[in-house]
Amino acid sequence: MGGVGATCHSKCGDGDGSKDSMGEEPVLQVDDTAKASMEQKERDEEVKRKLTVCAKNLRTRSAKESAECWKKVEDELKIQRLIWQSLGLQRGAKHQGAAAMVESKLDFAIAQHKANIASSLEAIDTCFEKNKGFDLIGQTMETSMKAVKAAHEHSEARKELASILDKVAEEFGKGVKSAKDVDIQSMLDACFLEDKKFEASIKAVWKVAAP
Numbered sequence: 001m002g003g004v005g006a007t008c009h010s011k012c013g014d015g016d017g018s019k020d021s022m023g024e025e026p027v028l029q030v031d032d033t034a035k036a037s038m039e040q041k042e043r044d045e046e047v048k049r050k051l052t053v054c055a056k057n058l059r060t061r062s063a064k065e066s067a068e069c070w071k072k073v074e075d076e077l078k079i080q081r082l083i084w085q086s087l088g089l090q091r092g093a094k095h096q097g098a099a100a101m102v103e104s105k106l107d108f109a110i111a112q113h114k115a116n117i118a119s120s121l122e123a124i125d126t127c128f129e130k131n132k133g134f135d136l137i138g139q140t141m142e143t144s145m146k147a148v149k150a151a152h153e154h155s156e157a158r159k160e161l162a163s164i165l166d167k168v169a170e171e172f173g174k175g176v177k178s179a180k181d182v183d184i185q186s187m188l189d190a191c192f193l194e195d196k197k198f199e200a201s202i203k204a205v206w207k208v209a210a211p
Helices: 002-012 025-112 117-131 139-171 184-191 196-209
Strands: none
Touching: 025 117, 025 139, 025 196, 117 139, 139 184, 139 196, 184 196
């Protein structure tokens, strides 16, 4: 009987605190694994969220800058019309004709910039050409016209970067890195954000998502 008791004691092992195959330890290990997996999933989702937020912010800033620049052109044109009217009689028919051409092109550019930005920018370039030798366009008018061209360049760069961020968010956690060769600093420079904090936010999430 003593031998049987010893054998039972040895197998049960209740003296050293170990668990057999029916104990709780394997269950706890599964629970820990599930918890770690859940935490990783939450971290991945947060990275994706930040990427999409940055992309949306880029598009919003692009639209805002473009709208403000075109509004400035429209406001400056109102002033420029008065100047052309006052100088028209003094400078003769040739000057009046050139001014009318520039005015018409600017009216077209303002009216069409949302539907056909390429044609609007072409009209702006035509105005600069027509201005040569006539001095039709005042300095503030010229500055506002150049600003819409610059805003378009910034917009194109921001849209491109926003699309890349959306793509990275879609791929994140799947082992796909189609944007691994993207030079994020060059992209940010082209966007001309003038917001160091926002740039830092983009670079921080990029470092995690597309190292």
